[in-house]
Amino acid sequence: MTRPERPARQAAPARGRPQRARQEPARASAPRPARKGQTSGTRKPARRAQAPQGEFALPESITPALPAVAAFDELDMPAALLKTLAAQGVDTPFPIQGATLPNSLAGRDILGRGRTGSGKTLAFGLAMLARTAGRRAEPRAPLAMVLVPTRELAQQVTDALTPYATAVNLRMATVVGGMSIGRQAGTLRRGAEILVATPGRLKDLLDRGDCVLGQVTITVLDEADQMADMGFLPQVTQLLNQVEPGGQRMLFSATLDRNIDRLVRQYLTDPVVHSVDPSAGAVTTMEHHVLHVADETEKKAVTARIAARDGRVIMFIDTKRSADRLAKRLLASGVPAAALHGGRSQPQRNRTLEQFKNGQVTALVATNVAARGIHIDDLGLVVNVDPPMDHKDYLHRGGRTARAGESGSVVTLVLPEQKREMSQLMSAAGITPHTARVKSTDEELTRITGAREPSGIPVVLEVPQQATPQKSPSSRPRQRSRGGSGGSTGGQRRSGSTTTGTASSGQRRSGSSAAGTPSGGQRRSGQAGGTGAAPAKESGQGQGQGGRGRPRRATRSAGAPQPRRPAAGER
Template identity: 70%
Template sequence: MNHPDHVGTAYGDPARPVTPAPAVPPIGFADMELPAEVLRTLTALGVREPFPIQAATLPNALAGRDVLGRGRTGSGKTLAFGLPLLARTAGRRAEPKQPLALVLVPTRELAQQVTEALAPYADALRLRMATVVGGLSIGRQVAALRDGAEVVVATPGRLHDLIERRACNLGRVRITVLDEADQMCDMGFLPQVTEALDQVHRDGQRMLFSATLDRDVEDLVRRHLHDPVVHSVDPSAGAVTTMDHHVLVVHGPDRYAVTTEIAARDGRVLLFLDTKHAVDQLTRHLRASGVHAEALHSGKSQPQRTRTLAQFKNGQVTVLVATNVAARGLHVDDLDLVVNVDPPTDPKDYVHRAGRTARAGESGRVVTLVLSGQRRETTRLIAEAGIEPTVTKVRSGEAELSKITGAKAPSGVPLDGGPAAPRPKNTNVPFRGLGSNKATATARGTGGKSRKANEARKLAEARAAARVRRGG
């Protein structure tokens, strides 16, 4: 029989009770056991009231409890785990190669974002931070660890490499955070995450945050968290009342034109496609149409990705064309439109793409473009994410498209000195098929008519050449 203070189970494990989070009365940062340096920094940065997940999580985390936080991306999780981690590490000094606190995240972008968000508070507490990610100089990261860093923010793959090189030892880590745990599992990092958790101090504090809870995440909770307090805030994108969801049904040959007009809107927009090739292809077309667009995907070097994100955040770039690499860890203030040019194939992908807008209480809109044949499957997938979208048929140049997305005609003046982009001749297939498989695109689109027209044209040209040769 469970202790009276224990209700329910740890996500399906009857032998593993968890402590429910008590109702949280309104509470401010000043009411919590935060160091004076942190409170002064919060005030200086204009951070006055905690978000719900911060108000719910901070007291338990500051008390050293293990925490399982379920909240959508953009709900304020970074300070929810970051402030307790820094406060409880303050006053200690790391030996070379032996950090005292660890934050594991799935992507380079999220690692850099977490580091940037926590840096002012770490500086105020005189704590040294090191960011350990792939794509950047491993030698510099080895040197940073050798010099001593109390807090390490890492992606699992690069951390594994440094452990293998004996450049990092986790034995003194007493506070460990897994941020976006579901994404790390989805990306195949579960072995490296488990390896890290097996090496940190066995009696240390663990905090796990995830937008969704599946079997792998449940296993991590069951194996590595001790009597966790559970907080669930904004559990899905569908719970966010400031976010509108639309499915726009487009005609295949009109698809590039619709996308181009959306991209030419006033204000920033994030466009998601499935493949690197499709991202590069659309980016070139948009720039040739006069739209300030840049591409973001895993084929870009880390300095390129960092520069592109900085330009998107400061407004030099108004359109970011991306694969799912940007679905995690990208935070941009006042980003009010996300467009799934290629519909996602998994409800979790939809949730995380959508989570790039309507962050921190702001409003936002998510638009998914579909062909008529994709409509049913896409709306079903979105429904699985807990969302009921508004479905509308649109064409380029129509007022309804502008009403929903702010679409307008592009300037048509190329940005890179090349020729202006022609009105695209699109076939009735998803973007991922265009340019990468012309034979398939032709077969699935208007290929039959096109082949006949080409054959007739070639026959007419041959007959005309024959008449010329005969003098006719």
């Protein structure tokens, strides 16, 4: 299963920061400081519409919303943003963008529901950048903040908004776990107007004093329902209590369940509500298939043939261990496959995603860590090898395909004992799938998924290795002359041992004894003993007589008088 940011322990809010009054769910809303153009006073509870199954009743706006726009140039946005939109090939706003941008640019709170791939990132991102443009953040004090549940979603939001932020000279900082907290703190110290963060890592930086939220005037919660499901609500509320009171709040998600009703009632004031899709998140360009297989053996064969299709596919599976096993099995059968799950480090996950995007990997075996926040262009098929636990997971898994108006298919493999649960899940999602009973060799399977027989030739994926820094000439081991008997130099390199017969006065560290002099001593690592001196290699041991190498010259016995050490010119 997904292992995202671990929620940190909740701490008391720092002193001196403005706090927003908390309230019990059944009580009336607390007073909120008035914004520009609003009159102060007790906030009126918003009227609520009838709630769909599993969701809370959406509030009805008291103040009428501004009408939607059909083109970006109808919006009051900086010219640099409009120019960048054209350069990025974004000509026409998606429905959720056209409906919410006029209101978010005016400073209204937004409650938006739209399926994954419907354009939520630009819906909140353009308004946030336009309203922040021209301002400059102080060190450690961002001006706008986007909270997301996973590292991958944070990176996707950053990548999507970077061209637009650059166009209006705004600096971005991404704060997630699994990466260097020191570097992230350094970025904040240098100043960043826009902060994209996961709650756990941001809490760590706040505790260290590397970030303050008192100047944040625009706050966005993206995929808020998943943050609630993952136990982040205490942290999210603590973070929201530290931002500037009266600031703008925007909450976007593909699903809005009852877990985030508290956030809506406590932190959104008379929000503009927009639901671009029905609660099921159904998309006309997406096909849903439930394929019944006889047993686990047939399921493995069907999975292998689907993975070998001509084109990329994401295959969702329940556990990290199962993902690793399936990826290894597919590689052995000739399918370029890789596993993506929370047990991998962030650099490993980034590398795997890059291999999948560039086609080096065609079958991505993933746990729910990839179910949100990963955008892959032209991905036509998602396969639930293991059916999801609930309809929300199904919608977010399927949201990896049929994005931004493209077409795609979601296929779920179902064993006989899973049939009843799958029917209930589809009913909760409001989806009527195409069903079929298939075997690995059926033409129906090929028609639906493009399945074909794997090549059988094992695939080995190249893993980039970090370059080993080469030693400079000055760092090469040098032969040392620490004295000798009769001019011999029983020197050695670094570790190893050479001795030449004379009395040595003790050991230094536990290393090489130099030949001949009473102050020979041993250095670094090695052993002294025997007679005769052989030059020792990097990690060898010269054992004298009976050891490796020939002694350069015979040495005197330990009790014999020692000659004076020859001067350099006498050698």
